[in-house]
Amino acid sequence: xxxxxxxxxxMFVQEKEAVTLDCTYDTSDQSYGLFWYKQPSxxxxxxxxxxxxxxxxxxTEGRYSLNFQKARKSANLVISASQLGDxxxxxxxMREDTGRRAxxxxxxxxxxxxx
Amino acid sequence: EAGVVQSPRYKIIEKKQPVAFWCNPISGHNTLxxxxxxxxxxxxxxxxYENEEAVDDSQLPKDRFSAERLKxxxxxxxxxxxxxxxxxxxxxxxxxxxxxxxxxxxxxxxTRLLVL
Numbered sequence: 001x002x003x004x005x006x007x008x009x010x011m012f013v014q015e016k017e018a019v020t021l022d023c024t025y026d027t028s029d030q031s032y033g034l035f036w037y038k039q040p041s042x043x044x045x046x047x048x049x050x051x052x053x054x055x056x057x058x059x060t061e062g063r064y065s066l067n068f069q070k071a072r073k074s075a076n077l078v079i080s081a082s083q084l085g086d087x088x089x090x091x092x093x094m095r096e097d098t099g100r101r102a103x104x105x106x107x108x109x110x111x112x113x114x115x
Numbered sequence: 116e117a118g119v120v121q122s123p124r125y126k127i128i129e130k131k132q133p134v135a136f137w138c139n140p141i142s143g144h145n146t147l148x149x150x151x152x153x154x155x156x157x158x159x160x161x162x163x164y165e166n167e168e169a170v171d172d173s174q175l176p177k178d179r180f181s182a183e184r185l186k187x188x189x190x191x192x193x194x195x196x197x198x199x200x201x202x203x204x205x206x207x208x209x210x211x212x213x214x215x216x217x218x219x220x221x222x223x224x225x226t227r228l229l230v231l
Contacts, residue, residue, distance in 0.1 A: 004157070033216040043204060044118075045158070045222035052217060091157050097216055100171055102148075105157025 003027065004092050004106035011111050013082045020067070021077040021109045023092030029053075031097035034075040036066065039089040039108070048090075051075055082113045117141070119223035121207050127229045133195035136226045140188070140209030147184060148220060149192050150206040158206050164190065197230045204228070 005024045013019040025034065036048040051059045051066045059066040067076040079086055092106045120139040128134050140147050145166050150158035161180065163171040166187040175182065179198070184190040194201055204227050208220040 031216065035219075037222075043206075043225040043227070045206065045208070047219045047221065050217050050219065093157070095216060100160075100173070102160040102163065102171065103158075103220060105159070107156050 003104045004094055006092055006106035006109050008109045009107075011109055013079075013111065013113055015084060015113055015115050016081055018078060018080045019082055019111065021079070021090050021092075021111065023075045023077065023106060025073050025075060025092070025094050027073075027094065027096055029096040029098055033095045033097075034066070034068070035093040035095070035103065036064070036075075036077045037091045037093060037105075038086075039091060041088070045091070049077070079111075084113050084115060087111060087113045119207055119209055119221055121205075121223035121226055123226055124224060125227050125229075127231065128197055129231050130199055131196040133193065134197050134228065135191055135193045136205050136207075136228075138190045138192070138207030138223060140190075140207070141221055144209035144211050144221075145187070146210045146212070147190050148208040148210075149182060149190070150208065150222075152204040152206055152225070154203070161192070194228075197228075199230050202228055202230045 003026050032053045034051045037045045039045050049061045049064045051068045063080045065078045089108045091108045093103045122137050147164040149161045152158040162175045162182050164184045167184050182192045204225040206225045208222045210218045210220045
């Protein structure tokens with residue numbers, strides 16, 4: 001079963017507007033971590049934000065925030081005030097506290113910011 | 116601080132040829148990962164090292180893939196012989212301490228392999 005699901009292959013947003021990228025996950029672990037990475041065309045995966053399963057507050061990092069809804073098993077990334085440089089692939093990933101403890105990635109969402 | 120370094124950035128080979136990728140992690144990072152990213156997909160772990168020990172290689176196709184991290188610093192991933200289906204981006208990542216669930220993995224720019 002797929003552990004990370006990103007249902008939006010592509011998204012468009014106007015510059016300066018906010019955008020939400022969806023991510024749902026599946027795990028039986030009580031302790032896990034959720035990550036978002038950005039991958040520009042250069043290929044490097046850039047860490048954006050982290051949310052732990054026991055964190056009570058939604059994570060924020062500058063213009064990035066994570067809308068964590070544990071009961072729904074969703075961890076959506078919100079980018080506020082989009083910039084042209086935000087155009088990239090965005091990947092949601094999870095690490096479980098048991099087993100391999102490796103990052104499991106979703107298939108990604110391509111975001112294009114339009115001027 | 117220098118990031119994760121990988122070389123080469125691009126490689127084109129014919130099928131059945133060997134190929135090797137090199138990775139130098141961030142200084143002081145004990146954990147090193149090799150991922151494969153197929154077109155249109157997220158990265159998938161091939162192997163994870165703790166220092167020089169391969170602690171998770173369950174997804175590494177051992178009939179043709181091999182990896183080493185002899186001194187616990189840089190690492191080499193080899194494919195011999197390469198097949199058409201090996202065309203992908205090979206990403207190396209490193210992290211300081213895997214024990215923390217929140218530990219961030221830092222990725223290199225990847226090696227884009229095309230097998231003809």
